[in-house]
Amino acid sequence: MGTQAPSDYSSSAPSNMDEQPEKQAKIDEKLQRQKEIDDWLPITSSRNAKWWYSAFHNVTAMVGAGVLSLPFAMSNLGWGPGIVILILSWVITLFTLWQMVEMHEMVPGKRFDRYHELGQYAFGEKLGLWIVVPQQLICEVGVDIVYMVTGGKSLQKVHNLVRKDEKDSIKLSYFIMIFASAHFVLAHLPNFNSISGVSLAAAVMSLSYSTIAWTASVHKGVQADVDYGYLAHSTSGTVFNFFSALGDVAFAYAGHNVVLEIQATIPSTPENPSKKSMWRGVVIAYIVVALCYFPVALIGYYTFGNKVEDNILISLEKPEWLIIMANMFVVVHVIGSYQLYAMPVFDMIETVLVKKLNFRPTTTLRFISRNLYVAFTMFVGITFPFFGGLLGFFGGFAFSPTTYFVSLPRQNP
Numbered sequence: 001m002g003t004q005a006p007s008d009y010s011s012s013a014p015s016n017m018d019e020q021p022e023k024q025a026k027i028d029e030k031l032q033r034q035k036e037i038d039d040w041l042p043i044t045s046s047r048n049a050k051w052w053y054s055a056f057h058n059v060t061a062m063v064g065a066g067v068l069s070l071p072f073a074m075s076n077l078g079w080g081p082g083i084v085i086l087i088l089s090w091v092i093t094l095f096t097l098w099q100m101v102e103m104h105e106m107v108p109g110k111r112f113d114r115y116h117e118l119g120q121y122a123f124g125e126k127l128g129l130w131i132v133v134p135q136q137l138i139c140e141v142g143v144d145i146v147y148m149v150t151g152g153k154s155l156q157k158v159h160n161l162v163r164k165d166e167k168d169s170i171k172l173s174y175f176i177m178i179f180a181s182a183h184f185v186l187a188h189l190p191n192f193n194s195i196s197g198v199s200l201a202a203a204v205m206s207l208s209y210s211t212i213a214w215t216a217s218v219h220k221g222v223q224a225d226v227d228y229g230y231l232a233h234s235t236s237g238t239v240f241n242f243f244s245a246l247g248d249v250a251f252a253y254a255g256h257n258v259v260l261e262i263q264a265t266i267p268s269t270p271e272n273p274s275k276k277s278m279w280r281g282v283v284i285a286y287i288v289v290a291l292c293y294f295p296v297a298l299i300g301y302y303t304f305g306n307k308v309e310d311n312i313l314i315s316l317e318k319p320e321w322l323i324i325m326a327n328m329f330v331v332v333h334v335i336g337s338y339q340l341y342a343m344p345v346f347d348m349i350e351t352v353l354v355k356k357l358n359f360r361p362t363t364t365l366r367f368i369s370r371n372l373y374v375a376f377t378m379f380v381g382i383t384f385p386f387f388g389g390l391l392g393f394f395g396g397f398a399f400s401p402t403t404y405f406v407s408l409p410r411q412n413p
Helices: 004-040 051-062 065-077 079-103 115-123 125-162 172-186 193-220 235-252 256-263 274-307 320-356 363-383 387-403
Strands: none
Touching (some): 051 193, 051 256, 051 274, 051 320, 065 079, 065 125, 065 274, 079 235, 079 256, 079 274, 115 125, 125 172, 125 256, 125 320, 125 363, 193 320, 256 274, 320 363
């Protein structure tokens, strides 16, 4: 019996040694497949962005069509509360954005490339997904649906101004479909860096139509019957409009949902971490935000008072050529913004298809999945053209937590 144990040990040792290379080979194969998938997914496929990419990506993400509703929000907030809320929102969202930029690489050797990855680190693997992903999807898909409607309405406005003599106006549904046709093409650009040209054009357009909005208001002058009181005649109505306006402001400052994904495209080294380049771009972006938001909100409200429309370009009927130009600028901008908000959604869809459902990462898979997403947002936009009226709800339910309350509890690395 005493001689048997060494014999068993010696016979099992070579077997264990043979298993080690097999296990290592499986691990290497798994890591290689993971790398191939990451190189294919839109968020992690390219990390050669420059600092100025983050500048116009953040401008495009933030200065959306929501800026045109700020005078209307001011009419429901009033001068004092409105100015305070605009300034506080600018300061708070800049601070929370700085936090996100810092947290992108707060764990040595790891980058939180996606919003939900940061949520998983803070709240745990499963709980983090359930807390972050629903809110992020509400924000991003909701914005894309709103932009479908906004793009269609802007095209319709241009058509109606150019062809005023036509008796039978074309339905909004057709203009939404025309607007969507651009996205059935642009949706197939593979990653963030590939849409940088579209994003730059959108950023320039946002600054342009914002400038048109407040300069045209100055040219029009304060209206003779201007009134700065609240429109609602009851306390409950005033309170409801006030909170709805808070949601509109939250929507206007939304952009944090794509910040980590934008930073993921910037190269990073120990000597030059990505947060340096990202923060330079963010500072430029927030200067542009201030130049767009404050003049439009304050001058627009000062000019029209509580009679301002929920889109200030509707209140500005003349000069016609300038309003036509501004609406076309809006169209170009929301094309870029749609793509910017859609890219993280594409990444989520493709991650589930490839990692969970084991589809092969092919061009065909990307073609089908992205076309279905564009078709979905187009269908909802056509079915519910009043979707923009829900901005107050979305602002309070999803944009506020992901933009204003983003200081996630940290775990020790």
